[in-house]
Amino acid sequence: MSSSGWTISRSLPSASTPGQPDRDGLQPRKEPVVRRTLPQLSNWLLVLPLFLFSAGIFVAPIALMLLRSVQDPELAAAFPRTAAELARWDGQDLPRPEAMSTFITELRGVRGTDRISFAANRLNADISGFRSMLLRTARMLPQADGGDAAETLRRIDARWGERSTWTAMRRASGPVTDYFLLAALDLQRDDDGAVAAVPAERAVFVGVFLRTLWVSILVTGFCLLLGYPLAYLLASLPARYANPLLVLVLIPFWTSVLVRTTAWIVLLQRDGLVNGLLRRIGLIEQPLTLIYNRTGVLIAMVHVLLPLMILPLYSVMKGIGRAPMLAAMSLGARPFEAFLRVYLPQSRAGIGAGCLLVFISALGYYVTPELIGGGGDQMISYFIAFYTNRTTNWGLAGALSLILLLATGLLYIAYARLSRATGPAR
Incomplete structure (x- = not known):
C-alpha cells in the first residue's frame, strides 16, 4: 500500500497548498520555473549588430540632416x-x-x-x-x-x-x-x-511640392490601371504560365534605375524606336516630343515603379482565387457585376498597399526626372540634392526633407486609419 500510495501521490496533482505536505506526509514536487530571460537576451544580442548598423548608417545621418533645418550656427x-x-x-x-x-x-x-x-x-x-x-x-x-x-x-x-x-x-x-x-x-x-x-519672383517651393504631389498621383494612377489587369492575369493563370510572366515582372528589380532611365532616353528621343515605329505604321508624320518633358517623366517612372504595384496586388489576388467569382456568377450575377461587387472589394488591401508603395516611392524620385524631365518637371528631390551638393545649404535641404517626410508620414497615417475604418471586405 505504501508503495502504491507513493506512486499515486507522485503522479497525481496534490490538493495541498504549495509548500505544505499532502495527506500521505510527502512533500509535493515543485514544477520547474521556465526562465526566459536568457533566451530573450540572446535574441536581442543577435539583432544588436544589425540595429547598430542601421542606426549608424541610416538613422543618425538622416536625423542630423533633419536637425539642420532648425539650426543656425x-x-x-x-x-x-x-x-x-x-x-x-x-x-x-x-x-x-x-x-x-x-x-x-x-x-x-x-x-x-x-x-x-x-x-x-x-x-x-x-x-x-x-x-x-x-x-x-x-x-x-x-x-x-x-x-x-x-x-x-x-x-x-x-x-x-x-x-x-x-x-x-x-x-x-x-x-x-x-x-x-x-x-x-x-x-x-x-x-x-x-x-x-516671399515676393512672387522668389516663390518656388510650394509650386514644386504641388508638382511633386501631382506627378506622384498620376504615376500611381497609371501604375494601378496597368498593374491591376496584369496582376489579375498572373493570379488566374496556371503556375506553369504565371511563373515565367512573374519573372518578367521582377526583371526591372535586377536592373539599375540609371540603366533603365538611360534606356528610355534612347527609346523616346526624336529618332528613337518609339517615334520610328509610330511613323512606320502611319500613326504620325512628324516625330513626337516624348523626352525632356512631363510625358517622358511619366512613362519612365511608371515603368520603373510598376512592379511595386503588381506584386502586392498579385499576393492578395492569389489568396482570393476564382471561387468567389464563380459562386457569384452561379447565383445569377453577370461577370462584370460579380467582379465589381465580389472580387474588387476583396482585392482592396492589395490596391491600398500597391498605391501606397508607388506613391511614397514617387514622392522621393530623383534620377528619372533629372535625366528625362525638363526644367519645369523637376521634383522636390532635385532641389534637396541641389542644396546639399552644390550650394551646401544644408539647412534648406534639411527643411525640404523634413516637410517631405512629414507629408509622407501623414499619408501613411491616413491610409492606416482608413484601412482600420473600412475593415476587411465581406
Whole structure:
C-alpha cells in the first residue's frame, strides 16, 4: 500500500497548498520555473549588430540632416558677441553704437577665415548680395579703431545704415531658427518679425511640392490601371504560365534605375524606336516630343515603379482565387457585376498597399526626372540634392526633407486609419 500510495501521490496533482505536505506526509514536487530571460537576451544580442548598423548608417545621418533645418550656427560662430548684442536689440531704428563697434572688432578677427565665408553664405540666402557686401566690408575696414562705428560702416556700404540689414543678422543669430522651414514654404519674417509671403519672383517651393504631389498621383494612377489587369492575369493563370510572366515582372528589380532611365532616353528621343515605329505604321508624320518633358517623366517612372504595384496586388489576388467569382456568377450575377461587387472589394488591401508603395516611392524620385524631365518637371528631390551638393545649404535641404517626410508620414497615417475604418471586405 505504501508503495502504491507513493506512486499515486507522485503522479497525481496534490490538493495541498504549495509548500505544505499532502495527506500521505510527502512533500509535493515543485514544477520547474521556465526562465526566459536568457533566451530573450540572446535574441536581442543577435539583432544588436544589425540595429547598430542601421542606426549608424541610416538613422543618425538622416536625423542630423533633419536637425539642420532648425539650426543656425554660422553667424554666431563668426560673431558671437555681435549675436549677443543683436539678441538684446529691440529691432527699432538701428542697433546701439556699442553693437556696431563690437561687430567691427569681430569682423577684423575673422577676416580671411572660413567662418566669415560660412556666415556670408547664410546671410546671402536671406538677402541677395549680402555675401559680397560683408566680404568687401571686411577688406575695406581701417586697421585701427577711430570715429563713429556706424559712420565707418556706412562709408563702406550704405546698406549698413538700413534696419533690414541688421534685422537679417539678428534672424541669423541662432542657435535655433525657423528661417529654413519658412523658406521651404515660401514664407519669411519681415523686419518686424511677422510671418509674410516671399515676393512672387522668389516663390518656388510650394509650386514644386504641388508638382511633386501631382506627378506622384498620376504615376500611381497609371501604375494601378496597368498593374491591376496584369496582376489579375498572373493570379488566374496556371503556375506553369504565371511563373515565367512573374519573372518578367521582377526583371526591372535586377536592373539599375540609371540603366533603365538611360534606356528610355534612347527609346523616346526624336529618332528613337518609339517615334520610328509610330511613323512606320502611319500613326504620325512628324516625330513626337516624348523626352525632356512631363510625358517622358511619366512613362519612365511608371515603368520603373510598376512592379511595386503588381506584386502586392498579385499576393492578395492569389489568396482570393476564382471561387468567389464563380459562386457569384452561379447565383445569377453577370461577370462584370460579380467582379465589381465580389472580387474588387476583396482585392482592396492589395490596391491600398500597391498605391501606397508607388506613391511614397514617387514622392522621393530623383534620377528619372533629372535625366528625362525638363526644367519645369523637376521634383522636390532635385532641389534637396541641389542644396546639399552644390550650394551646401544644408539647412534648406534639411527643411525640404523634413516637410517631405512629414507629408509622407501623414499619408501613411491616413491610409492606416482608413484601412482600420473600412475593415476587411465581406
